[in-house]
Amino acid sequence: MNTKWFNRFKNKWFNKIIKFPQNDLTIALYLIFVFFLIILFSIKSIPILTLGGGLVTFLGLIVVALKVRLTQKKQTLLISFTAKYLLEKEDYYIDEILGTLIAGTWNKLKIDPIEEFFATIKRLSKQSDYEMRRRVAEALPALYQIDLDEGKELFKIIRMDWDDNWKSDNRRRAIESLCYLIENDKKFVKNNFHIIDGDEIFTIISLVEILDKFGEKTSWEGIENRFHELKNELVERKYSSDEIESISELWNILDLIRYNPNQAIKKFEDLKDSSNIYVQICIDRNLNRLSKRFPERILNLMGYFINKDKHKNVRRPIAKENSIECLIHLLQDRRISEKAKEIIWKLVSDDDEIIRLATFDKVEIILEVDNEFGKRILEHIVKRNGHSRLVKRARTLLDRYEMDTRK
Secondary structure, eight states, rough: OHHHHHHHHHIIIIIIHOOHHHHHHHHHHHHHHHHHHHHHHHTTTOOOOOOSSHHHHHHHTTTEEEEEEETTTTTEEEEEEHHHHHHOOOOOHHHHHHHHHHHSSSSEEEEEEEHHHHHHHHHHHHOHHHHHHHHHHTHHHHHHHHOHHHHHHHHHHHTOOOOOBBTTTTHHHHHHHHHGTTTTTTHHHHTSOOOOTTTTTHHHHHHHHHHHHHHHHHHTTTTHHHHHHHHHHHHHTOOHHHHHHHHHHHHHEEEEEEEOHHHHHHHHHHHTTOHHHHHHHHHHTOOOOGTTTSHHHHHHHHHHTTTTTTHHHHHHHGSSSHHHHHHHHHHHHHHTHHHHHHHHHHHHTSHHHHHHHHHHHHHHHHHHOHHHHHHHHHHHHHHHOHHHHHHHHHHHHHHHHHHHOOO
């Protein structure tokens, strides 16, 4: 490419604006990107993911391609980065990308170049603060879709995560993500049915739930024996009697959910005030599994467990990924939508920081289902939330959706 017009354009504009090394191919890609950006903004029916704000932010981040394709109700998002963007290690913009992955707005994602992207995510998984590591852990299901092998490497890192304040909480999230691998890599899942030093009971609870799901999907005959081995290991490791009791109760509950849902919902209601707090946690972690059959009773239980007089560890499972997705589904039922809204509002207003953060992870889906309610949540967070990173995320989403509305 060596026309007089191109050289004049390059010398007059690009050499002044772009401060890093260029070549004709790079500049051509910029021109193509700007051209397609104009086309995309002119077509209202195609959703666009903004990774910062205006055109200057796009050029600064060097996002050189964005393409959305709908095929058989599946959306494919292609994001291409240049090495410059990744080398700058703009953690805030990586946080935005993780937010999109966690929200599940896109069913299948593909990111290029893969190696640099995952190298950045691995760095964040090892060296960043707890909240960024939490976001990586929550994004694992989407990261498996992007690249299974790289996703499994991230799992190994997060499975060993430890935080002085939050203990093994991210380990629990890593275990929960294994349910997305059962069909694709049974051996990997099976090899991770074990306890690691420092695992809290919450991580063990998630391990038992994945064990049950693995048995259901694979008809593994050794599932019962593996559970009892796990329980015996808890005794050997000197977990408390309440913790061991809750694991036994959980195993019974999971069996009832599958084979006798009527008895399961009754047991949920009977044990909601159990003196064993871990039993309460086991119940509200699995409420979503009966929501299709008993939507109103499940909403009542969710509302009960989110009350402020309940311990924060009992309230937190209602903000868990599948519980929030359950609430969003119930939000679409006119008979009970107001009750679902009330619970979601309590979650985004909760005094507990992790409940607010985890609930916000799915706010993009809420915006798709009920845009007005979603915007109320975002405005509420901007005005009244004390978590600076959460406020920044809310402002970014507000700007994005206001821009979409104006188009």
